[in-house]
Amino acid sequence: MAGDNAGTRHLPRGAGACPLCRTGRSCNYAAAMTADAAFGLMLGILAHRVGWPLPHGGSQSIADDLAAFFTELGGEIVTNHKVKSLARLPPARAVLLDVTPRQLLTIAGEQLPAGYRRQGMRI
Numbered sequence: 693m694a695g696d697n698a699g700t701r702h703l704p705r706g707a708g709a710c711p712l713c714r715t716g717r718s719c720n721y722a723a724a725m726t727a728d729a730a731f732g733l734m735l736g737i738l739a740h741r742v743g744w745p746l747p748h749g750g751s752q753s754i755a756d757d758l759a760a761f762f763t764e765l766g767g768e769i770v771t772n773h774k775v776k777s778l779a780r781l782p783p784a785r786a787v788l789l790d791v792t793p794r795q796l797l798t799i800a801g802e803q804l805p806a807g808y809r810r811q812g813m814r815i
Contacts, residue, residue, distance in 0.1 A: 775799055 738745055747753050759769055778800050781787060791799065797812045
């Protein structure tokens with residue numbers, strides 16, 4: 693079949709598996725590698741060699757550590773608080789909001805650049 697070796701034509705003849713990670717025909721290590729592809733390949737290699745890299749205490753421990761570091765630096769985390777306008781928030785160098793673009797338009801209004809507001813109205 694003509695397309696039978698499409699996924700392995702970049703491998704040395706007779707190899708049948710990626711010489712780097714041994715993941716077989718699905719590995720495209722010889723393709724132009726972007727940073728995302730390189731990261732995925734590295735995870736694949738690690739998974740086959742030492743198991744999947746997981747944080748101790750689960751992924752929630754990453755968020756917990758980041759939150760602890762942020763508060764140590766003097767930051768404040770407020771949750772379960774509906775923000776209707778940025779003008780109602782205390783002055784801050786940065787505000788992080790978990791909202792959609794349309795919700796941001798409602799909250800930030802005229803504080804956003806005109807081009808962003810125009811694009812947001814089309815969404």
